[in-house]
Amino acid sequence: MAQPPNVHDAEPIPAAAREAIDALMQSGDLFRYTAPENAPVTLLEQEYAALLGSKYALAVSSCSAALFLSLKALGLPRDARVLIPAFTFAAVPSSVVHADCVPVLCEVGDNYRIDMADFASKLDSVQAVIISHMRGHTSDMDAIMALCDARGIPVVEDAAHSLGTTWNGQNIGTMGKVGCFSFQSYKMVNAGEGGILITDDADLIARAVIMSGAYEHNWKKHKGPRGENAPDLEQAFAKWQNQLPLYNLRMSNLSAAVIRPQLPELARRVRDGLKNHDYVAERLNASPFFDVPAPLTPERRAPDSIQFNLVGLTEEQICAFASAADAKGVKVQVFGLSQDNARAFWNWQFLRDIPELPKTRAMLMKACDVRLPVRLSREELDVIADILLAAAEETMGKAAA
Numbered sequence: 001m002a003q004p005p006n007v008h009d010a011e012p013i014p015a016a017a018r019e020a021i022d023a024l025m026q027s028g029d030l031f032r033y034t035a036p037e038n039a040p041v042t043l044l045e046q047e048y049a050a051l052l053g054s055k056y057a058l059a060v061s062s063c064s065a066a067l068f069l070s071l072k073a074l075g076l077p078r079d080a081r082v083l084i085p086a087f088t089f090a091a092v093p094s095s096v097v098h099a100d101c102v103p104v105l106c107e108v109g110d111n112y113r114i115d116m117a118d119f120a121s122k123l124d125s126v127q128a129v130i131i132s133h134m135r136g137h138t139s140d141m142d143a144i145m146a147l148c149d150a151r152g153i154p155v156v157e158d159a160a161h162s163l164g165t166t167w168n169g170q171n172i173g174t175m176g177k178v179g180c181f182s183f184q185s186y187k188m189v190n191a192g193e194g195g196i197l198i199t200d201d202a203d204l205i206a207r208a209v210i211m212s213g214a215y216e217h218n219w220k221k222h223k224g225p226r227g228e229n230a231p232d233l234e235q236a237f238a239k240w241q242n243q244l245p246l247y248n249l250r251m252s253n254l255s256a257a258v259i260r261p262q263l264p265e266l267a268r269r270v271r272d273g274l275k276n277h278d279y280v281a282e283r284l285n286a287s288p289f290f291d292v293p294a295p296l297t298p299e300r301r302a303p304d305s306i307q308f309n310l311v312g313l314t315e316e317q318i319c320a321f322a323s324a325a326d327a328k329g330v331k332v333q334v335f336g337l338s339q340d341n342a343r344a345f346w347n348w349q350f351l352r353d354i355p356e357l358p359k360t361r362a363m364l365m366k367a368c369d370v371r372l373p374v375r376l377s378r379e380e381l382d383v384i385a386d387i388l389l390a391a392a393e394e395t396m397g398k399a400a401a
């Protein structure tokens with residue numbers, strides 16, 4: 001069998017980033033608010049908002065920071081309850097705790113999407129909702145928005161992994177009141193670290209901008225959607241001047257210089273990622289031991305990894321499968337079985353109390369995660385699929401014997 005590919009390296013950063021970084025090295029102008037206008041972070045915000053189709057964007061230090069600022073910008077009172085899916089990364093309940101709120105966990109089904117019956121039953125007890133489109137899997141946004149809108153409950157979309165995903169043709173991250181994205185390395189756009197939030201709400205963006213660290217009158221460098229002076233935004237900034245704490249979660253010009261030349265690559269990355277994912281999914285789904293859940297009908301995904309459930313394997317066999325794949329060179333993470341996994345809700349022991357969520361637990365005990373960077377070739381995808389299939393056959397063959 002051919003050598004398995006390295007799935008940890010990202011794509012090279014486009015050469016244009018080097019020129020932009022060289023210019024910054026020459027000028028030393030790394031702070032977003034030094035230049036009177038057109039700082040790389042400001043340009044990134046305008047380009048990102050235009051790309052996604054929203055009015056405003058605020059670039060910050062991480063998606064976690066974006067989630068935290070979103071909750072703060074919503075003006076939630078201390079101890080407000082925030083509904084989040086129980087299948088997400090530990091950074092999400094952490095951002096809720098950081099914002100002095102209380103995470104309420106909602107069940108997630110075998111298809112990695114929010115269990116709508118559990119969601120509806122818990123909605124009347126919360127003041128806000130964060131929808132994590134975990135690993136880019138989109139929950140039923142029509143049902144979620146209808147339920148939340150009917151109650152006036154604000155929705156924050158955690159689109160950390162969802163840049164490029166659409167729902168009924170609309171960009172993920174633009175359906176809720178705020179959308180938050182990550183530029184950490186294992187995402188569609190890689191700056192090592194970084195995040196951004198988008199919204200159409202002038203009051204919300206003004207609050208978020210000030211709290212992100214636009215001290216004194218630096219907010220004047222945040223403009224309307226086309227870089228113009230926007231009276232509603234200026235009024236909101238004036239209203240919140242000196243009224244809010246400054247958490248200093250700003251993005252540096254260096255990160256923006258790395259991100260901006262990757263935005264024109266996004267459409268190609270999404271196309272390649274989806275093609276790669278669907279190819280491997282088809283190969284795995286042809287085996288009785290694998291189930292790669294289908295997307296919901298309105299959803300067009302932008303994956304850079306694949307998740308699948310193992311079918312008919314005991315916990316012991318699932319561990320044996322993961323070890324066999326690992327020995328052949330493909331790292332499989334079983335969310336519920338790898339020690340101290342940050343996506344297994346029972347490991348979020350910093351929470352005041354962790355409920356029992358049988359559906360989510362059952363899913364996590366059989367759900368596997370394999371990285372599939374968009375740059376992989378068909379041959380490399382075949383090596384990965386061959387190894388996964390062989391590991392399952394080997395494990396189940398031994399069991400039958």
Ligand SMILES: Cc1ncc(COP(=O)(O)O)c(C=O)c1O
Pocket residue numbers: 062063064065088089091092132133134135158160161181182183184194195
């Ligand atoms: C679903 C989800 N939300 C939020 C985050 C936090 O992103 P960041 O590392 O940019 O803070 C992650 C990180 O991978 C994530 O997987």
